[in-house]
Amino acid sequence: MHRGRFIVEFSASMAAYMVVLVGSVWFLNISEIEGGWKTVVALTPMLPGAAVALSVMRQVRSSDELQHRIQLEALSLAFAGTALVTFSYGFLENVGYPKLSMFFVWPLMAVLWMVGGLISARRFR
Structure with missing residues (x-):
């Protein structure tokens, strides 16, 4: 993977992770969801987190x-x-x-x- 492409992909994934993390914490603090949905909301930052990991893996693989x-x-x-x-x-x-x-x-x-x-x-x- 070209270094410039990696930086863009990694940065976008990290930005998405931070936005989703802040959003999920905020939502958990203001809402009264319970049970399984609370777990789902708490784990949503891991979706863009997986994108971060994949971008790093692609960069290492192409080096x-x-x-x-x-x-x-x-x-x-x-x-x-x-x-x-x-x-x-x-x-x-x-x-x-x-x-x-x-x-x-x-x-x-x-x-x-x-x-x-x-x-x-x-x-x-």
Whole structure:
């Protein structure tokens, strides 16, 4: 995928995600829906979220072998780092640290993926 096309697709998907997220949270706070519909509304941001994931996957799939290697190393760091941090914190919760929401896992993984990408790309310069 051409980089410009990826940026447009990714940005549009992220914008849609943010709009749907804000809309669903707003709707859940003002409405009195119950049961299954509440679940459906809460999960609606995942539709544009899936579009974000697909755009990233298409970009990686269309990249060259060096970029594949850089992304593999970056994702390896993100996967292992996220596992170490989340398990460590899980053990700390057993001794009284406050429980954290699952919402912290993806941002942690994303930050570690970016750090891993920077480290790996720097190695291949």
